[in-house]
Amino acid sequence: xxxxxxxxxxxxxxxxxxxxxxxxxxxxxxxxxxxxxxxxxxxxxxxxxxxxxxxxxxxxxxxxxxxxxx
Numbered sequence: 344x345x346x347x348x349x350x351x352x353x354x355x356x357x358x359x360x361x362x363x364x365x366x367x368x369x370x371x372x373x374x375x376x377x378x379x380x381x382x383x384x385x386x387x388x389x390x391x392x393x394x395x396x397x398x399x400x401x402x403x404x405x406x407x408x409x410x411x412x413x
Contacts, residue, residue, distance in 0.1 A: 346381050350389030353379070358398060358409055369399060369407045 357363050370378065375386045390407060393399045401407050 346385045347388035347392065350375070350379060350381055350386060351392035354389065354393060355398065358393075363409045365409050365411045367409050368405075369409065371406065 354363070354369065363369060369375075369390070372383055372386050372390075375381070376383050379386070381389075390399065394401065394407075398410055399407050400410055
């Protein structure tokens with residue numbers, strides 16, 4: 344399984360278990376690089392998967408946030 348998919352699964356699980364509740368800010372790319380040991384590009388690709396799914400959204404200049412529950 345590609346590393347960016349592993350990261351997306353990791354973040355998805357943390358969103359689902361409430362670690363990152365709706366509208367909560369996700370850790371920065373740099374923090375996720377340190378926590379996971381993945382390269383920055385891998386972290387970006389993993390977050391992009393969640394963006395494509397609508398699970399997170401980006402506020403330019405502020406960060407990436409968990410989408411509100413439907």
